Amino acid sequence: MSKRAIVGIIGLALGLWLAAGYGFSQAYAGKGRIKGTVTDESGSALEGVRIKLFHESSASGFETKTDSYGRWEANFVRGGQWRMDFSKTGYESRRDLAVVSEAGKPLTGTTVLKKVAGLVLSDDLMKLLDEANVLFNDGKIDEARAAYEKLLVENPEAYILNINIGNCYFKKEEYDPAIVSYLKVLDKDPKYVKALVALGNAYTNKDEGDKAMEYYSQIDSAQVDDVDVLYNIGVGFYKAGKPADALKYFQRSVxxxxxxxxxxxxLGLCYLNIQDNPAAIATFENYLKADPDSERAGQVKGFLEYLRKK
Incomplete structure (x- = not known):
């Protein structure tokens, strides 16, 4: 997107995620290992969950899937920060981040995916939904939107599909129809967090900060356990010139x-803006532990040099 005040469409997991930026080079290769398990909220293993792994500093990555026991692994990967996007049709997508050490033991963990509320489809219709998601991921946005709309007509109780339809409009920077679609979800569930965030994002990108805040302010940071959602809300407040309000969302994400x-x-920028210099220094020092080599790391080092002279 040429104009993008908010980085990213809200990842509504119906298996829908953003695929841009995942390369197929071997720049991510190294000696590290990541192993994990994916379950539903009851603890049952989820087979066939797609995991997209992206190595931040090399800007490369690859895909894998969980086996029948919900297990997955990535071997011979480079050290540093990895972004891991988990997606399975019928479940809310999730993004995790981890710092891998090539010298240490394999990084392990369990990821829990939540069922998408308001989505009850047969296996055959779930297959059609998966096909629509593939169209979206392949950049065939108009075709994907038509597929989502057809599914919604045939299954009007699956109102959550309006998020996907809205995301198609958002992807094309058509924010007004995106807003109409997101509002249809709020008509059914006024507290649905992903719709509230999506509306805030759309209004932010329309340069209507007050309207964006109207939706962002309805979201309690303590009730959100998705770091990307928290990040998007925080960025919305920050770009609206409200770093003190943004602070709690970035604190929660960290x-x-x-x-x-x-x-x-x-989080460091918020502390810097509210002139809490000791907290800004500590936060930027933590940043360099997570991301020591990027272009942004150079900027952070400049912040630290400035703050330590004060």
Whole structure:
């Protein structure tokens, strides 16, 4: 997108995620290992979950899937920060971040995916939904939107599909129809967090900060456990010139994932803007532990040099 005040469409997991930026080079190769398990909220293993792994500093990555036991692994990967996007049709997508050491033991963990509320489809219709998601991921946005709309007509109780339809409009920077679609979800569930965030993002990109804040302010940071959602809300407040309001969202994102470099960076900026210099220094020092080599790391080092002279 040429104009993008908010980085990213809200990842509504119906298996829908953003695929841009995942290369197929071997720049990510190294001696590290990542192993994990994916379950539903009851603890049952989820087979066939797609995991897109992206190595931040080399800007490369690859895909894998969980086996029948919900297990997956990535071998011979480079050290540093990795972004991992988990997606399975019928479940909310999730993004985790981790810092891999090539010298240490394999990094392990369990990821829990939540069922998408308001989505009850037969196996055959789930297959059609998966096909629509593939169209979206392949950049065939108009075809994907038509497929989502057809599914919604045939299954009007699956109102959550309006998020996907809205995301198609958002992807094309057609924010007004995106807003109409997101509002249809709020008509059914006024507290649905992903719709509230999506509306805030759309209004932010329309340069209507007051309207964006109307939706962002309805979201309690303590009730959100998705670091990307927290990040998007925080960025919305920050870009509206409200770093003190943004602070709690970035704090929460870093509580959930101490290696979340984007959250740490903006947390430091918030402290810097409210002139809490000791907290800004500590936060930027933590940033360099998570991301020591990027172009942004150079900027952070400049912040630290400036702050330590004060």
């Amino acid at each position: 509580e959930l994932n101490a290696a979340y470099a984007d959250g740490i960076y903006y």
